[in-house]
Amino acid sequence: MQQGIWQRELLRVAVPVGLGLAAGWSVDYPLPGLLVGMAAAHAMSLRAMANLYRWSHRFGSPPQDSGLVGYSVDRIVRREKNLRSKLSQQARQLRRYNEGLESLQDGVLIIDAEGYITNFNSAAVRLLGLRNEDLGQHVKNLLRTPKFTKYFDRGDYSKAQQFDFNHVRPQTLMVQITQFGVDQKVMLVRDVTERKRVETMRQNFIADVSHELRTPLTVINGYLEMLQDMELPASLNKALGQMSSQGERMQSLVNDLIELSRLESANSDSAGDYFNLQHLAHSVIDQLQSYDHNTVSLQCEVDVEVQGFVDEMRTVLSNLLTNAYKYGGDGEVQLTIENAAHGVRVSVSDQGDGIAAEHLTRLTERFYRVDDSRESSVGGSGLGLAITKHALEHHGAQLEIESEIGKGSTFSFVIPAERVQPA
């Protein structure tokens, strides 16, 4: 086809030039005849180009031409048509994407690499009180709470986080940031005010009930202790012994529930004070060894001070060591404090029966116990690890559990480097 066009194009020049030359020859003026023929050929192509020029400026219809110009015009028209249909397809997709964003109950903000807002949906307007003028603003300028600023700057968005905002009305919002494309972020904002209210009510209820139970239990246990000191028939003494051990169990359960509620509702905005980790470990071991007769070997590779809450960390170490004593059989318990990639690792290992893999992820749930019959004989409440998990969260740490049946268990956590300084 292209060959045919070239032939036509050549003919267009050759015919007027040939005719001009032949006419000139017939009257004995071949050169002027040739020039006239060339001028005619040139005038014809000028006309085609003038039409093309007019059309390229959107005047008039596409030039009708059977040569190169017509062919090129045809190609351009087809390409433009394709492009237009692709554009309208993309516009439709964009509209659908925007409609999808708008239909979400959760607020969505698109943020660029520097943290400036490039788009948001109307749920974000409702939840965060954003206005159109806020497009292009830095997200930290709009959500002005130190906790959010810290979360945003830290850059670790693996977990969603709750924030209390007072911009529009007092509300609790769950924020989850996700990396998107090369350098953009999507920020999802969900209103969890009601969920938090119910959760707080539940926590308060448990804390209130536990507090109310504490006093009567103390009185009952006191009288039971007094009765045990009296000269009573052996059968009664046995019953009193059982009542008193159950009473003590209830008391420790109530104490654990109060501690758990306190940890759950504690305001974690403050980072706490510095305390010496090695001294704390020694004091916990000494205290426990005065009750139990197990031995623990302490291996301290580093002497550091940790920023946090000394009583909570005491509870953590005490719970982990008590469990290692309780479930670790007669083998040695080892407490190790050592350097880790991102802070200081504390681990408690025992040589007990170990825990089957299917239980490992559930151990920190309230009242979860691997084997009820065995645990009730060693007096566990099933709250120790739940308390430990919460206390560690206040220190930016997570409980890790490794265990194998028959080979013992290791409970460990890493205190992040920003909370650690040399002693």
Ligand code: ADP
């Ligand atoms: P409890 O008061 O029952 O000890 P925890 O929350 O401290 O409650 O522990 C939950 C359960 O995890 C325990 O009941 C026990 O089954 C298991 N567990 C905890 N520590 C160990 C350990 N060192 N070895 C084996 N099992 C353990």
